[in-house]
Amino acid sequence: MTGDGAAPALEVRGLTAGYGGMAVVHDVTLSVGHGEIVGLLGRNGAGKTTTLMAIAGFLGKHEGEVRVDGTPLRGPAHKRSRGRVGILLEGRSVFPSLTTRQNLDLASVDPDVATEMFPELKPKLRLRAGVLSGGEQQMLALARTVGRHPSAILIDELSFGLAPTVCERLLSRLRSVAESTGAGILLVEQGVHYAAGVADRVLIMNEGLIRAEMPGAELIAREEEIERIYLGGLDDAA
Ligand SMILES: Nc1ncnc2c1ncn2[C@@H]1O[C@H](COP(=O)(O)OP(=O)(O)O)[C@@H](O)[C@H]1O
Numbered sequence: 001m002t003g004d005g006a007a008p009a010l011e012v013r014g015l016t017a018g019y020g021g022m023a024v025v026h027d028v029t030l031s032v033g034h035g036e037i038v039g040l041l042g043r044n045g046a047g048k049t050t051t052l053m054a055i056a057g058f059l060g061k062h063e064g065e066v067r068v069d070g071t072p073l074r075g076p077a078h079k080r081s082r083g084r085v086g087i088l089l090e091g092r093s094v095f096p097s098l099t100t101r102q103n104l105d106l107a108s109v110d111p112d113v114a115t116e117m118f119p120e121l122k123p124k125l126r127l128r129a130g131v132l133s134g135g136e137q138q139m140l141a142l143a144r145t146v147g148r149h150p151s152a153i154l155i156d157e158l159s160f161g162l163a164p165t166v167c168e169r170l171l172s173r174l175r176s177v178a179e180s181t182g183a184g185i186l187l188v189e190q191g192v193h194y195a196a197g198v199a200d201r202v203l204i205m206n207e208g209l210i211r212a213e214m215p216g217a218e219l220i221a222r223e224e225e226i227e228r229i230y231l232g233g234l235d236d237a238a
């Protein structure tokens with residue numbers, strides 16, 4: 001909650017969703033304030049990606065309510081609100097054979113806006129996206145999402161497959177994006193460390209349910225315990 005009476009950037013209530021009529025995530029309730037970064041953690045298969053896709057409306061009919069800036073994503077205001085949610089799914093969401101500039105053009109994102117956000121992209125505008133480094137491709141993908149000025153941004157495993165230093169840089173950039181645009185960011189991460197470092201708050205998901213919530217700083221202090229109870233793959237082989 002933003003705490004000042006204004007509607008949060010993203011508000012999800014009682015969201016139950018899944019595939020082919022089978023629910024995978026249950027009764028998810030969360031909110032992300034403007035300029036806030038909320039981490040969503042959980043082991044493989046916990047339901048993190050499903051949660052993001054359901055929030056974005058990709059999974060068809062589901063139970064629950066999603067509001068962006070206080071406006072429901074379904075119903076009459078649905079079409080207007082859809083563009084207020086940006087989603088960056090796993091993997092590099094760029095077209096490798098198109099140039100960086102063409103990738104931005106296709107997303108209707110002004111290259112000046114993108115390079116202001118990520119100056120690293122400036123000398124790469126005329127290069128094919130496929131020859132950019134993994135980190136630069138991820139910046140381009142982020143710019144494509146963020147440059148459309150969504151109120152809520154959903155990001156799945158930004159750090160996947162990237163070197164630690166590159167991840168740190170991307171995540172600190174995410175912090176500036178949240179601050180400068182006022183967007184609320186829901187960030188799925190597997191790495192406790194990355195999430196703890198960038199998120200104001202973290203939610204811990206296990207078997208499709210949100211089991212715990214704590215400030216990012218607390219996650220660092222309780223890292224070992226959280227890893228063991230919710231995230232580890234070794235102690236829960238039952
Ligand atoms: N397209 C799909 N069809 C059916 N089941 C799926 C599909 N995608 C994911 N699942 C199942 O939903 C559960 C949660 O998956 P997912 O949301 O991808 O977890 P996470 O992102 O936390 O690793 C898993 O049991 C997975 O097998």
Ligand SMILES: [Mg+2]
Binds near residue numbers: 048050156
């Ligand atoms: Mg996933």
